[in-house]
Amino acid sequence: MTFLRSILLRREAGILIMIVIFCAAVGLYxxxxxxxxxxxxxxxxxxxxxxxxxxxxxxxxxxxxxxxxGSMLGFSAxxxxxxxxxxxxxxxxxxxxxxxxxGAILGLGNGLLVTIFKLPSIIVxxxxxxxxxxxxxxxxxxxxxxxxVIPTELKAMSRTSPIFDIPWIILIAFGxxxxxxxxxxxxxxxxxxYALGSNPEAAPLRGIDVTKVTLIVFTLAGALSGLAGIxxxxxxxxxxxxxxxAGFEFQVIxxxxxGGVSINGxxxxxxxxxxxxxxxxxxxxxxPLLGIPGSTQNAIYGAVILIALLIxxxxxxxxxxxxxxxxx
Amino acid sequence: xxxxxxxxxxxxxxxxxxxxxxxxxxxxxxxxxxxIHALLGENGAGKSTFAKILAGVHSPTRGTLxxxxxxxxxxxxxxxxxxxxxxxxxxxxxxxxxxxxxxxxMGRQGGGLLSRVPWATIxxxxxxxxxxxxxxxxxxxxxxxxxxxxxxxxxxARSLASDSKLIxxxxxxxxxxxxxxxxxxxxxxxxxxxxxxxIFISHRLEEVRMLCDRVTIFRDGAHISxxxxxxxxxxxxxxxxxxxxxxxxxxxxxxxxxxxxxEVSNLTLPGLFEDVSFSLRRGEIIGLGGLVGAGRTDVxxxxxxxxxxxxxxxxxxxxxxxxxxxxxxxxLGLAFVPExxxxxxxxxxxxxxxxxxxxIPGKVAPRGxxxxxxxxxxxxxxxxxxxxxxxxxRQPIVELSGGNQQKVILARWLLTEPDILILDEPTRGIxxxxxxxxYDMIGDLAEAGRxxxxxxxxxxxxxxxxxRILVMSEGRVTAELPRGEATQExxxxxxxxxxxxAA
Numbered sequence: 150m151t152f153l154r155s156i157l158l159r160r161e162a163g164i165l166i167m168i169v170i171f172c173a174a175v176g177l178y179x180x181x182x183x184x185x186x187x188x189x190x191x192x193x194x195x196x197x198x199x200x201x202x203x204x205x206x207x208x209x210x211x212x213x214x215x216x217x218x219g220s221m222l223g224f225s226a227x228x229x230x231x232x233x234x235x236x237x238x239x240x241x242x243x244x245x246x247x248x249x250x251x252g253a254i255l256g257l258g259n260g261l262l263v264t265i266f267k268l269p270s271i272i273v274x275x276x277x278x279x280x281x282x283x284x285x286x287x288x289x290x291x292x293x294x295x296x297x298v299i300p301t302e303l304k305a306m307s308r309t310s311p312i313f314d315i316p317w318i319i320l321i322a323f324g325x326x327x328x329x330x331x332x333x334x335x336x337x338x339x340x341x342x343y344a345l346g347s348n349p350e351a352a353p354l355r356g357i358d359v360t361k362v363t364l365i366v367f368t369l370a371g372a373l374s375g376l377a378g379i380x381x382x383x384x385x386x387x388x389x390x391x392x393x394x395a396g397f398e399f400q401v402i403x404x405x406x407x408g409g410v411s412i413n414g415x416x417x418x419x420x421x422x423x424x425x426x427x428x429x430x431x432x433x434x435x436x437p438l439l440g441i442p443g444s445t446q447n448a449i450y451g452a453v454i455l456i457a458l459l460i461x462x463x464x465x466x467x468x469x470x471x472x473x474x475x476x477x
Numbered sequence: 478x479x480x481x482x483x484x485x486x487x488x489x490x491x492x493x494x495x496x497x498x499x500x501x502x503x504x505x506x507x508x509x510x511x512x513i514h515a516l517l518g519e520n521g522a523g524k525s526t527f528a529k530i531l532a533g534v535h536s537p538t539r540g541t542l543x544x545x546x547x548x549x550x551x552x553x554x555x556x557x558x559x560x561x562x563x564x565x566x567x568x569x570x571x572x573x574x575x576x577x578x579x580x581x582x583m584g585r586q587g588g589g590l591l592s593r594v595p596w597a598t599i600x601x602x603x604x605x606x607x608x609x610x611x612x613x614x615x616x617x618x619x620x621x622x623x624x625x626x627x628x629x630x631x632x633x634a635r636s637l638a639s640d641s642k643l644i645x646x647x648x649x650x651x652x653x654x655x656x657x658x659x660x661x662x663x664x665x666x667x668x669x670x671x672x673x674x675x676i677f678i679s680h681r682l683e684e685v686r687m688l689c690d691r692v693t694i695f696r697d698g699a700h701i702s703x704x705x706x707x708x709x710x711x712x713x714x715x716x717x718x719x720x721x722x723x724x725x726x727x728x729x730x731x732x733x734x735x736x737x738x739x740e741v742s743n744l745t746l747p748g749l750f751e752d753v754s755f756s757l758r759r760g761e762i763i764g765l766g767g768l769v770g771a772g773r774t775d776v777x778x779x780x781x782x783x784x785x786x787x788x789x790x791x792x793x794x795x796x797x798x799x800x801x802x803x804x805x806x807x808x809l810g811l812a813f814v815p816e817x818x819x820x821x822x823x824x825x826x827x828x829x830x831x832x833x834x835x836x837i838p839g840k841v842a843p844r845g846x847x848x849x850x851x852x853x854x855x856x857x858x859x860x861x862x863x864x865x866x867x868x869x870x871r872q873p874i875v876e877l878s879g880g881n882q883q884k885v886i887l888a889r890w891l892l893t894e895p896d897i898l899i900l901d902e903p904t905r906g907i908x909x910x911x912x913x914x915x916y917d918m919i920g921d922l923a924e925a926g927r928x929x930x931x932x933x934x935x936x937x938x939x940x941x942x943x944x945r946i947l948v949m950s951e952g953r954v955t956a957e958l959p960r961g962e963a964t965q966e967x968x969x970x971x972x973x974x975x976x977x978x979a980a
Contacts, residue, residue, distance in 0.1 A: 338590035340575070344583060347574040354570060355584035356555045365590070415574035 164408065164424040167457060168431060175435045182438055192315070193307070195430040196322035197222075197377045197384065199423065201401035202408070203329040204373035206422045209405060210333075211366045212346040212414025213270035217259060218374040219397030220281035223390070225251040225378030227285045230294030230388035241300035248379035249372045255281055256371015260364040270367075278398070286390045294388040307384045318380050325373065330419040342366060346414025403454045404429045428457065482509040484546070485642060485674045486531070491540035493526055501526050504540070504700045506693060508643065513665060513675045515685040515706070518695035519718055519934075524678055527695070528645045531676070532564035533557035544642075558584065563636030564645045567652065569628040573621035578603035580620050581634050606634040610664050626657040633664065644668065645676040650684055651770055662688050680768050681974045682711050696720050715973060719936070719965045732920075734944070735759030737795065738928035739897050741780070744789030749775040750952040753789070757897065757928045762919065764943030765932040767972045772952040773932045774816060777899045780930075781806045781813040793897070807836065812890035814883075816901035816932070822886045823874050830856035830870040832885050836893050859888040863918065880911030887918070898922060901932045916942060936965045950974050 176183040201218055208215045225248040232239065232247060255277070262273040296304075306317035333339040341362050345352045352359050377397075382388050408425025410417030432453050436446050486508040493501040501523045508514055516524040529535045531542070533551040542549055544560055551557045557564070571580050581603045603616040612630045620628065629649055636644050646665075650658045665675055665688060677689055685692060686706060693703040694717045701717050740756040750772035757763050765773045779786040782800040791798050793809050800806050806813070815822050824832055833856045834841045841852040856870050863884045867877055874882055883903060890898065900919070904912045919942060923929055933939050939946050946963045948956040948971035956971035 335594050335596075336591050337594060340579060340583075340594055341590070344572045344575055344579075347572040348570070351570045351572060354554045355572075356558075357584075362590075415572070 161421045191430040191434045196318045199322040199426045200377045202404045204370035205401045205405045209410045210346045210417045211342045215370045216274040217277040219394035220278050221255045221374035222378040222394035224281045224285045225375035226388045234298045241302045248375040252375020253372040256368045260367030264360045289390045296386045303383045407457045485510045487543040491537045494538045501698045511672045512690045515689040515692040516678045522695040523698040524695045561642040563641040565632045567648045569632045571620045578616035606637045625652040643674045647678045715969050732760035732924040740792045742790045744786045746786045759926045762929045762943045764939035764946040767949035771949040810896035812895035813899045825875045828871045832874045897928045899930045
């Protein structure tokens with residue numbers, strides 16, 4: 150009983166239930182939603198958000214926020230695209246270290262601004278959101294990188310699979326989630342990130358190097374955005390200076406917050422974040438199936454996020470009260 | 478206690494200045510291995526500052542510390558931890574979202590950032606330390622939601638985990654229930670038997686007598702006396718704690734006392750104060766004395782409707798009053814100048830004039846819109862009445878000195894033309910010169926027929942201003958002393974909780 154209650158009390162259970170209810174409701178109306186094919190669609194919609202969500206989760210747990218990850222994604226994707234265009238003979242896999250490194254440098258920039266100038270991260274990354282997007286236009290001359298430039302092997306990663314017919318990019322996204330889990334749960338770094346976010350005043354008293362941990366968190370967020378950038382090129386086959394990664398930060402923050410990560414820091418799990426991403430993926434996959442026109446999708450998307458948060462809050466408050474009652 | 482025990486700590490000439498004010502001067506203190514040593518003193522006597530210097534929270538301006546005969550530099554809390562010195566705060570510092578086990582080990586683990594967290598060892602260690610303390614707690618649960626007593630136990634477990642030789646407890650018993658205090662004392666005695674040294678800071682003589690081997694008394698930042706607890710009486714301790722010669726400020730005139738303005742009977746809010754009764758008349762100044770945490774501010778907050786009492790009666794001007802929120806109190810003619818100026822009193826970034834008129838929206842905005850002209854003339858008059866020193870009415874209030882900020886707050890409430898004025902530590906952190914002005918002002922207000930309730934921890938202030946002094950201790954009124962009879966000694970006697978006096 151206690152065990153069951155402790156499971157049900159966990160944020161993850163609530164999201165899982167919401168996913169099941171949502172899918173069942175849509176499936177009642179459009180049975181084809183409950184097939185392997187639409188699961189595949191859901192999963193294909195999510196890898197970029199999944200990677201971004203892991204980055205944002207770490208940042209939020211440390212009691213910061215990174216609004217620039219969409220712009221870092223765009224810039225890194227553009228750097229890789231330009232490389233493929235200017236050096237057509239280059240081995241295609243080189244794009245990965247280049248994208249990740251580019252993102253890491255941008256992320257480190259955010260981290261330095263936050264730590265050296267002691268500026269709030271929401272302001273710093275609001276600034277670099279525009280700055281990095283602007284730089285993307287400058288380096289690309291405001292021109293798109295076209296499909297013909299992106300290496301075939303890279304594009305194939307979104308379709309071909311090494312195992313179980315699951316495309317490469319989905320495997321990479323879940324792999325990143327796995328690595329993030331290990332970092333968050335099983336390394337000193339991870340625990341220090343949670344400690345820092347839980348009580349920033351106490352962190353230095355307990356020997357945590359706040360500057361170092363903060364820099365690492367922002368750099369990791371940049372590196373993961375860079376990875377998401379090259380996967381964008383793989384998934385969509387082009388890089389556009391204005392579209393690529395635009396609005397990405399909002400999808401990512403929505404997924405992370407639905408997944409139970411607290412914007413007040415210190416709280417959040419990889420499992421919850423993964424489920425938050427999947428819930429958003431289900432909604433995104435269901436809307437076209439239900440014949441909802443593209444023009445209203447954004448509004449529905451936003452409403453779903455708010456509803457999910459409200460349900461979660463009321464469920465958990467009731468759960469807390471029942472537990473408190475049981476303890477007496 | 479054998480007197481020839483080896484020394485653990487030898488402090489010599491420890492001094493500390495904050496912003497030019499010396500809060501600790503030339504303190505020498507020796508601590509033996511395996512003793513429980515009490516630090517006593519009035520609020521602000523310097524005992525907490527001294528404890529924080531030992532624990533590396535503050536560094537001394539002058540002086541040296543020896544640990545086991547060797548000079549040490551306790552430059553940070555982490556350095557203190559490595560030297561085996563642990564400070565347990567009254568409200569423990571912790572990471573609320575991390576597990577109990579992690580809170581116990583945090584800061585002690587070595588290894589690089591990517592090294593593995595040895596969960597199994599952490600959990601086993603945490604359970605072992607809590608077992609040693611005889612505390613049963615699920616070490617996997619988060620800190621958030623633990624009682625203060627259990628948070629303290631986790632902190633003590635932390636100090637065991639880092640094998641501390643000196644454990645400093647800063648007023649640990651204040652938030653605890655009597656049973657929790659017993660547990661804490663049993664643990665403290667066990668730690669002493671293991672050869673650890675404990676510094677115990679408390680206001681409660683009764684507890685000090687039960688637990689401690691020796692006492693050191695601080696007064697005004699100086700070390701006054703260190704003695705074995707058995708060789709000193711309660712009265713002697715109190716005398717040493719006050720000790721200072723009283724410089725008397727005299728109220729120029731004593732106001733004519735009129736009819737009853739406020740009558741309080743059996744006011745109770747469980748856990749904070751109990752059975753408080755008094756009456757306050759026009760032109761009268763009643764002092765509310767006692768130690769910090771005695772419940773004085775809670776009574777004031779209840780009267781003003783910030784946190785209303787659970788039971789009891791309040792009547793104002795002869796008729797029963799219901800005060801459930803501050804607006805009720807304001808409408809009934811009450812005004813409350815809170816103690817925590819920065820937290821509750823000022824709108825820091827707003828100009829002085831907006832701060833002044835904050836409580837009288839109806840006057841500055843007669844038709845719903847703020848009239849700049851009215852606001853300016855009201856503010857102008859208030860500022861010159863109280864001689865507030867400022868550059869401009871448009872200046873943000875934080876730019877003023879503490880004393881002038883306090884005058885602005887006082888002026889704000891005077892603008893509401895209150896019949897009853899509650900002042901909570903009105904002169905705390907204010908220069909001597911401005912203090913005298915305040916005393917005059919308070920006297921004038923009484924003379925103008927207002928009823929004043931003055932909460933103060935400064936005995937001379939109470940003695941010189943008040944017509945009557947009520948002393949509170951642990952939530953109860955323990956003495957009511959008319960002007961002629963009150964002395965520093967009998968106020969302190971009633972204020973200090975100890976065997977046979979406090980309920």
